[in-house]
Amino acid sequence: MPITSPWRADFPGILALAAEGQTYLDSAATAQKPQAMLDSLLGYYAGGAANVHRAQHLPGERATRAFEATRAKAARWLNAASVDEIVFTRGTTESLNLLAYGLEHLFQAGDRIVVSALEHHANLLPWQQLAERRGLELRVLPLDDHGQVDLDQAASLIDPRTRLLALSQLSNVLGRWQPLAELLALARARGALSVVDGAQGVVHGRQDVQALGCDFYVCSAHKLYGPEGVGLLHGRRQALQRLRHWQFGGEMVLQADYQHAHFRPAPLGFEAGTPPIAAVIALGATLDYLAGLDAEAVAAHEAALHAELLAGLGRRDGVRLLGAPQVALASFMVAGVHSADLAHLLTEQGIAVRSGHHCAMPLLKSLGLPGAIRVSLGLYNDGEDLARFFAALDKALELLR
Amino acid sequence: MSLPAAAREALDAFAACPGWEQRARLLMQWGERLPALSESERSEANRVHGCESQVWLVAERQDGHWRFRASSDARLIRGLLAVLLARVEGLDSAQLQQLDLPDWFNQLGLARQLSPSRSNGLNAVLQRMRELAKTP
Numbered sequence: 001m002p003i004t005s006p007w008r009a010d011f012p013g014i015l016a017l018a019a020e021g022q023t024y025l026d027s028a029a030t031a032q033k034p035q036a037m038l039d040s041l042l043g044y045y046a047g048g049a050a051n052v053h054r055a056q057h058l059p060g061e062r063a064t065r066a067f068e069a070t071r072a073k074a075a076r077w078l079n080a081a082s083v084d085e086i087v088f089t090r091g092t093t094e095s096l097n098l099l100a101y102g103l104e105h106l107f108q109a110g111d112r113i114v115v116s117a118l119e120h121h122a123n124l125l126p127w128q129q130l131a132e133r134r135g136l137e138l139r140v141l142p143l144d145d146h147g148q149v150d151l152d153q154a155a156s157l158i159d160p161r162t163r164l165l166a167l168s169q170l171s172n173v174l175g176r177w178q179p180l181a182e183l184l185a186l187a188r189a190r191g192a193l194s195v196v197d198g199a200q201g202v203v204h205g206r207q208d209v210q211a212l213g214c215d216f217y218v219c220s221a222h223k224l225y226g227p228e229g230v231g232l233l234h235g236r237r238q239a240l241q242r243l244r245h246w247q248f249g250g251e252m253v254l255q256a257d258y259q260h261a262h263f264r265p266a267p268l269g270f271e272a273g274t275p276p277i278a279a280v281i282a283l284g285a286t287l288d289y290l291a292g293l294d295a296e297a298v299a300a301h302e303a304a305l306h307a308e309l310l311a312g313l314g315r316r317d318g319v320r321l322l323g324a325p326q327v328a329l330a331s332f333m334v335a336g337v338h339s340a341d342l343a344h345l346l347t348e349q350g351i352a353v354r355s356g357h358h359c360a361m362p363l364l365k366s367l368g369l370p371g372a373i374r375v376s377l378g379l380y381n382d383g384e385d386l387a388r389f390f391a392a393l394d395k396a397l398e399l400l401r
Numbered sequence: 402m403s404l405p406a407a408a409r410e411a412l413d414a415f416a417a418c419p420g421w422e423q424r425a426r427l428l429m430q431w432g433e434r435l436p437a438l439s440e441s442e443r444s445e446a447n448r449v450h451g452c453e454s455q456v457w458l459v460a461e462r463q464d465g466h467w468r469f470r471a472s473s474d475a476r477l478i479r480g481l482l483a484v485l486l487a488r489v490e491g492l493d494s495a496q497l498q499q500l501d502l503p504d505w506f507n508q509l510g511l512a513r514q515l516s517p518s519r520s521n522g523l524n525a526v527l528q529r530m531r532e533l534a535k536t537p
Contacts, residue, residue, distance in 0.1 A: 340454040340475040348421040370454070370474070399425055400476070 003304050003383035007293065010034045011225075014380045021350045023388045028172055028200060028329050028376030029354055031225045033286070040285030041227065044278045052277055053251055053268070067277055070284030071267070077287050078217065079208040080234055087240075087267040088275055091231035092199040093122040095218035096166075098233060098270060099195055100126035102243035103164065106193075109135035111163040114192075116141040116149045116178070117366060118171045121359045123197040127166055136163075140362075141183075147174030147323020151182055158183070162192045169201030173358045173374065175325030177201070184214055193239065199223060204327050205299060215239035225378075226286040227279035233270070240266040247272040298379050302327065305377050305386065312390045316397070322372055329376035331358070337400050339371045345396035346373070351389050407487035408505075415484070415509040424510060428480030435483050438472045449525045454478050456522040460533050465493045467533070471526065481506075481514055481523050489530065497534035502527050 008014060013032035017024045024032065044066070050059035052067045068083075075083045089095045107113075113127045117140050131138040139157050144150045149167070158165060165187040170177055180196060187194040194214040198207060202219040209217045216239060221230040235243070245252065245263045249272040255262045263269045309330050313319045318335035325331070333339050343355030354374040357364045364371065375389060404412065411431065418424045438447075438457055447457045454475035461468045469489060471482040488505050489497060506512050514523055 338454065338475040341477050344475075344477045345425055348425060395422075399422065399429075 003301070003308060003386075005301060005380050005382045006297070007034075008380040008382060010036070010289070011378075011380045012038065014378070017352070022352055023350055023385050023392075024352045025375045025377065025381065025385060025389055026352050026354050027203075027378035027381070028223070028374065030222045030228070031203070031378050032380060033227070034225055034289045036289040037226060037282045037286045041278055041282040044281050049277070051274055063277055063281075066281045066284065067275070070280045070287070073284050073287040073291075074232055077206070077291070078202075078232070078234055079206075079210050081210060082237065084265075084267055085234055085237060085240065087233040087235065087270045088280055089218075089231040089233050089270075090229055090276070091220040091222070092197060092218050093220075093231075095216075095231050095233040096122050096126045096195070096197065098246055099216055099218075099243070100130045101246040102270075103193065104130055104134065105244050106242065107134045107136055107163055110137070110161065112137045112139055112159070112161045114139045114141060114154075114158050114162050114165045114187075116167050117143050118147065118149075118174055118178075118360065118363050119166070119168055120172055120197065120199065121361070122199070123166055123168055123195075124362070127164075137161075141167075143174075143323075145323075147171060147176045147325075149178050149183060151179055154183055155186060158186045158190055158192070160190055162187070162190050164193045164195065166195040166197065168197040168199075169207070170198075170204065170328065171323070171360075172200050172329070173331050173360050173363055173372070174323035175327060175329040175331070176323055177326055180212060180214070184212065188213070193242075200328065204302060206295065209234050209236075221279070221283045221286070224283075224286065225290065226283040227276075229276040230279045230283050235266065243270070245269055249273045293379075301379060302377060305381055305383070306330075308383060308386055309375060309377070312386060316393070322367060322369075329374055331372040331374040333369055333372050334397065337397065339369075339373050341400055342373055342393075342396055343371075345399060346389075346392050349392035349395065351392045353389070405487065405490055407490065411484045411487045412508060415511070418510065425477065428484075428511075429476050430480070431483035431487075432476050432479030432481075435472060435479050435486070436470065438470060442470070443472070449522055449529050454522055456482070456526060458526055458529055460530075466491050467493070467497060469530070473522070478522060481511065482526065484509055484511070485523075485526065494534045494536070497530065502530070 011032045011034055048059050050063040052064040071086050072083050074086045113131055113136055115127055128138055141149045141154045141157055184194050195216045196214040198217050198219040203224050215236050217234040219232050222228040252264055252269045252272040253261050254264050306327055313332055319332050322331040339355050356371045414427055442459050443457050447459050449456045449458050454473050456473045459470040469486050473479050503515055506515055
């Protein structure tokens, strides 16, 4: 039976792209948006914009209420202990940079930061640069053949000198959930802070930051069917208290004179300047939309699509998967075929997939690959999208071989 | 300025292409005509940084006229390089500077290969050629 998505019609973007002959299979890069989010964005601007937290006038009060309502929805979405644990940032990348600067004062030369070999540049470079600034040792946890952090090696690499562990929850290249429970327990046992990059993980199933037990959890709205320019930084209350302020300006200050100032605590102390008000409000609309879906049905749909993707790739000669993906995406290369050539011919046929190093150059280098093709799925994709992809793949391989 | 013979040939062939598939086949055929570069020519100095495909450009000037050779590990990029070299072969710096290379790809029906979101290295090759053309 063909796989259909009951939510496809809620996403005008996927319908528009399909009408244009484009099969969108790049949701791990950014997702299409539900109509409810578009309505919210337009509704805010059309109804009268105002800055938040600053004015006592009615438009300002209305904007502030809507803005803060998203904070509450985000806190519920992640099961945060309190709304004050949610900081709005520009995205995952900014959240991670905020942490790398805000925690810098806690590190001394010789301390260790541990990441994994599969990290996206966003969860590698801020720590790498912090290590350079402070004379720290950056350790990299190796992976097993499935693309999962090797727990035996992690147990010895995460040692008492480890001050911070930063890990992706779900790899954007390998599509594999990482064994966070075990790894976070190791970090806790060593007294290290923990940071989870949930950019991919937050999109697939509900995540519970209290159950995870990490100090910080970060993600972006735009991959979660929300707008660009908004990210979330969740921090446990005690962890947020250890952060130093990093960007200074309007609204993050309590008291200022010419020579000195005192700053607000989290979250507002970390939201200097005017935030992306419309986008934050629109994220709230996305979260409402997502909360209204049957979560089990979404998970079952995504699992069925993913299984069909893996089965189809598995039936084709010479296709080699990167790791053993479990959800959302699959990256692959084809023996004897340059992935750039394959990408070129898929593009010619209106297949929107990603090719290249996927912002994880060290990982691709360690696999000995110049690049790979990544097919990634959203809840609006259906079996016909995959059928078009496979037909195009076969055509491309026929031309190239 | 009259087209070099190879460029005229490329223009005729690509203009006659009815669709993407024939264009892709033709690109690969043109790519196969590119003479291979030696190991020493595929050096870091000659490398033009694209993204996932590697591209090398060897530029020499004889009596004021440019002679380019190029290669890539990706077949379709080799084809794009071949039709590029067909157009610039034997030009002097002034001619090279005046040449509208994006328009050349446009005439061949290959304009999308130069779109800014592409990481195939072709834009970088054009950039390198423009820089070379400025050298006295």
